[in-house]
Amino acid sequence: MSGERIKNNKRWDTKKLTVLAMLTALAFLVALIRIPTGLFILRYEAKDVVIVIGGFLFGPLAVVAMSVVLSLLEMLLLSDTGWFGFMMNVIATCSFAGTAAVIYKFRRTLGGAAIALAAGIVVNVPVMLLWNYLIVPIFTPHIAREQVVGMLVPVFLPFNLIKGGLNAALTMIVYKPIRTALDKSRLLPVSANSTAKSAKLNIGALIVSVFVLITCVLLILTWRGVIFSDDNGNANDYYYEYADNYGDGD
Numbered sequence: 001m002s003g004e005r006i007k008n009n010k011r012w013d014t015k016k017l018t019v020l021a022m023l024t025a026l027a028f029l030v031a032l033i034r035i036p037t038g039l040f041i042l043r044y045e046a047k048d049v050v051i052v053i054g055g056f057l058f059g060p061l062a063v064v065a066m067s068v069v070l071s072l073l074e075m076l077l078l079s080d081t082g083w084f085g086f087m088m089n090v091i092a093t094c095s096f097a098g099t100a101a102v103i104y105k106f107r108r109t110l111g112g113a114a115i116a117l118a119a120g121i122v123v124n125v126p127v128m129l130l131w132n133y134l135i136v137p138i139f140t141p142h143i144a145r146e147q148v149v150g151m152l153v154p155v156f157l158p159f160n161l162i163k164g165g166l167n168a169a170l171t172m173i174v175y176k177p178i179r180t181a182l183d184k185s186r187l188l189p190v191s192a193n194s195t196a197k198s199a200k201l202n203i204g205a206l207i208v209s210v211f212v213l214i215t216c217v218l219l220i221l222t223w224r225g226v227i228f229s230d231d232n233g234n235a236n237d238y239y240y241e242y243a244d245n246y247g248d249g250d
Contacts, residue, residue, distance in 0.1 A: 055101025084139040096124040121164035172209035
């Protein structure tokens with residue numbers, strides 16, 4: 001009996017590593033799509049959605065592992081921000097996806113997923129405000145700490161709120177299809193499939209998620225001045241005012 005159990009555990013470990021590798025590769029492909037937000041030099045990437053799914057399936061340690069590997073790949077292949085970008089990516093992902101994974105681990109229901117994602121946003125926003133305040137002046141010396149303080153509320157705060165809303169909404173929309181595909185491929189153990197309630201498609205949750213997604217997109221378009229623009233300027237103008245005085249960081 002113990003030999004069979006060891007054999008099953010080894011088989012599950014192999015499947016787990018396979019799924020984590022697949023999700024990390026998918027997150028890297030998603031990270032190739034970078035959407036300008038009009039807020040400072042910040043761009044939105046949906047990679048955290050894939051990492052949250054990995055965390056929901058395998059727990060917070062999976063989030064840390066995927067985040068470190070993905071951020072390292074981005075630093076080497078995509079980004080020009082070096083260790084600064086690597087560190088900020090790991091902090092941002094772990095504070096959001098890691099928090100969500102910890103809570104969902106103890107409450108594997110649809111409501112638990114919603115609470116977990118909301119908690120991820122609540123933790124991520126102040127964490128990123130703090131780290132932007134501490135780190136940005138060090139890696140971008142042309143921007144003084146006073147300028148960073150001036151950008152915390154009009155730039156970094158809305159960016160992280162919008163990013164969190166987009167990530168949460170997208171996770172609620174795509175988690176079920178991805179999980180179903182993994183179930184059909186027999187890449188998840190029976191124990192992971194036992195929480196059927198959390199895996200069922202919920203039309204109400206889907207509608208709310210789509211509404212949040214559309215709201216976040218409209219906010220981005222508004223801040224970029226694409227819609228509802230007026231003579232009062234937008235976040236892009238705020239950034240360019242700093243860029244004219246202190247450089248744009250390129």
